Amino acid sequence: MKLNKPKHSLFKNGIYALEGFIDITKNETSFKWQLLLLSVMGLVAWVLPLSFGYSSILFISLFLPLLAEITNSSIERVVDLVTSDYHILAKRAKDVGATLVLVSLIVTALVWIFTLFVAFELV
Numbered sequence: 001m002k003l004n005k006p007k008h009s010l011f012k013n014g015i016y017a018l019e020g021f022i023d024i025t026k027n028e029t030s031f032k033w034q035l036l037l038l039s040v041m042g043l044v045a046w047v048l049p050l051s052f053g054y055s056s057i058l059f060i061s062l063f064l065p066l067l068a069e070i071t072n073s074s075i076e077r078v079v080d081l082v083t084s085d086y087h088i089l090a091k092r093a094k095d096v097g098a099t100l101v102l103v104s105l106i107v108t109a110l111v112w113i114f115t116l117f118v119a120f121e122l123v
Contacts, residue, residue, distance in 0.1 A: 024070065028073050030069055030073075030101070031069050031070070034065050034066045034069045037065060038062045038063070038066055041062055041112075042059050044058075045062070046059065048116075050119050051119070054115055054118075054119040057111065058111070058112055058116075061108045061111040061112065062108060064104040064107055064108050065101060065104045065105050065108055067104070068103070068104035068105075071097065072097035072100055072101050073097075075093055075094065075096070075097035076097060
């Protein structure tokens with residue numbers, strides 16, 4: 001059995017990653033929203049009168065939903081590749097991916113809330 005695995009090359013792997021980024025940006029509306037969230041809130045994180053450490057925590061936390069959305073899109077594409085018919089396990093796999101995105105957004109919001117409370121000494 002021949003696997004669909006190209007020879008390892010750092011340059012080729014970088015190209016594959018860039019192709020994946022372009023593809024998901026073109027084809028996934030949710031990913032575009034996550035990029036917008038990262039851009040707008042990332043700017044907010046650096047404009048707020050906070051120390052570098054607090055701004056860094058806020059900014060880095062914004063990558064959690066982006067990573068979750070990438071993972072969710074991967075799950076959805078694999079499920080769609082395997083079957084175009086309705087199957088309860090396909091639904092569950094997609095639902096779990098969506099849950100990952102939701103949990104990442106909740107965690108990011110909590111990081112922002114707790115960090116801002118500590119930074120502005122509201123606790």
